[in-house]
Amino acid sequence: MADVDADSRQNVLLLLTDQERYDASTPGDPPVETPGSDRLSDEGIRFTNAVTPISICTSARASLLTGRFPHRHGMLNNCHEPDSLQPNLPKGIRTFSEALADAGYDLTYTGKWHTGRDQTPEDFGFSYLGGSDVHHDDIDEAFREYREKRGTPVDDVELEDQLYTGNDPRDGDDGTFVAATTPVDVEETRAYFLAERTIDTIEAHADDDRDGPFFHRTDFYGPHHPYVVPEPYASLYDPDDIERPDSYAETYDGKPRVHENYLAYRGVDGFDWGLWAEAIAKYWGFITLIDHQLERIFDALDAHGLTDETVVVHTSDHGDFAGSHRQFNKGPIMYDDTYRIPLQVRWPDVVDSGVTSDVPVHLHDLAATFLEIADVSVPEAFDSRSLLPLLENGGDLPADTEWATSTFSQYHGDEFGLYSQRMVRTKRYKYVYNGPDIDELYDLAADPAELQNLIDHPEYDDVRRDMRTRLANWMDETEDPNRVWVTGVLEDAS
Template identity: 25%
Template structure:
């Protein structure tokens, strides 16, 4: 009888790749994720397909490019009948469970399971799933919101007196002008959203050991996304550590071969792209924000350690594929930018990706093979020897790279950052990435970006329109067009645009006072 492997899929939100020790950061403390990398394969050149939360998460579940699953912006929702890897595995007898932040549907609009307004009205008070193929769900909505979702219900039922600690008026806000909120707080570690994800995942693993059934568990941390608010000990963990320098602002706004978006965003401070990316030039502020951001990552590492230790204690290590990644990166001061959106620098699109399964994947591998998020679903299904069934993924299985049989499968991949509104001012940005080169094509603009990533990993020297590289630039544009044309016929559009009532990620007293006052 064929052995059935489990999957534990661990994902964070908006995490820079270089915030892990295994990715050459000698200052940060992430021993458990580092150990996971040493015991499996670690990708240096893994890329999200679209660098915004919801498009990226939909791709990780379907294996499709954003233009196919239809989620291209922050408030879009995946269509209700979209098939995911969880559907496929549930049909094959797997127990499927999601824990934490999913963000597959808009939190701003009623009628879907992640609607904050509907949760406030009690619509989903008794709901535990199913959700896009997951038989049961334990959702966290917003970012560390203590009043809605399964996390909020748990706090309301068991720790009602603690809910006020999550309101920003009861925290100490870091006095900086950039970013989207950094708060020192007295939230008990055991009640933090990252602890909720860690503890619920551990409990699920224990239940699965008793049942003896194969499982697919999606454990999703809302952190280190804004607002940055790890527990106090982790907020202060790096207070005495000198933060490493970031790729500097290169004055692109005033250079002739850069697209006009650089001037709009960096000089004129206008950004109509998702993510709230904005210009910052105060190095002291950047370092002050980076310290608690690192602390949030270290706190996540503690939770990952609990999960991995549980697998070991339950003797499930050999039978479980563990994958660790994030949905996209974060500028965190690089190139004079903060948050995400507006550009496609490596800090935003090049993400950590670690996969371990002692039975299937040789330990100690670190590879420069190109890996796109559209490859995640076909690769995992291939490892399980499960056919895609109702799925039609755009990616390819990279099982042969994981097993060490092939050094590289891809010679290129694409990334798309979708604009909003007036396309002449906020065009879609299409990137083509090869082992050596990166081309960023701005629709409707005569200028673009071209970097030699091997010689210029910080993307300081834009070679677009370089007379000596005309032939190379034309060839890369041709390959990019091939990629876009080949996928055009399968496009599906499902967009919901509306005012974002809950656009402030942190909880403010005026918005939540009725619940906080005991309703």
């Protein structure tokens, strides 16, 4: 690490949402109120081509922590399930958080973890401030105790307007919980609680005479399903006013068979538009609820004089179908609905205000970015590129900077079973390799809804060859264990 004055280094505040779509916080449609995200975009930079390396919680979060693609850290599916291929990060893999802690940063963490069945944030340099839940982590009882004190125990609440997958959308006996209205006050939601813990941390750093800067991470439990929100958010969006996304016209003609199979597997093959609109309205309400908590956090930074010395990052681990292509949740379906993610960065006096960048970037590029902000060397094992050249240059690449013109993503399966996929994406095109089925090629400019698979279209022969070459190169450069035979298949098929 270079010699630096610890007090001169920037604080970093990472606000990670869970399963938030890219388009929810972009200007225009859909009409979701996101004042916190809008403020970050107005006062900083918004990335328009940020993707997750993998659309499943544990794997994406492990990539963010380690700066590596999933096949390089080994957590290929969710750690809490009995079929987890690797429930914890292997020992010896360096994380950005451990490097920051060694460099004198005060690291704190609140909210969802889901990056190790037997590990916690405290195993990676953080002080954990509470807010987990049983399904994902069961690290502590902080939120339950908070609700007990407020007189609304978590288990005693009777939800309203409940929606489930399966044969009877109002009966949860054989379906997955999708959405509901909760009668509790906003102040009793987990989103509000996590914002409170974050504000407490901001206040502590403002009041204490500490030697080092802070890195704080808040992981919200949403807008991941079940979309359970209180008023006024539960009725903020009228289902009758929600327009069907273009991808709702999906026929699955010429698509991998697993796409249509997933409708039945997720239990939504019988959902009509009325049910989807009801679910989407709650999903949007959940987004706005969380976004209002971002506003509270930003106001706290202002009130305590920490805005100018704090880099703020908002992003998500991956997106959510929320009815697009008539799909629920996520899975072995590599559309932008789940792979394209929001990413906004505010850094006063460094990042220009109100700019956008269309340079392709990955979620786990943040690992190297955080280290470079702290003037800490980036481990050679990272597959992560620091975003500083973009942050310092108005979102554009400096002329002398080498940067890949595509992104690389993958999928290895969840509780549905193992299903190996690889994806390469440029600003214009997307190619998906599906080992056991037909591959996919989409022209994102002509067909942003990704309805037409062009893999066999003769006018796209050159594009197909180029994208296959790009994908093979990514697999080779990242030492993807599937590269030995997959790259041969891609080359032979070109």
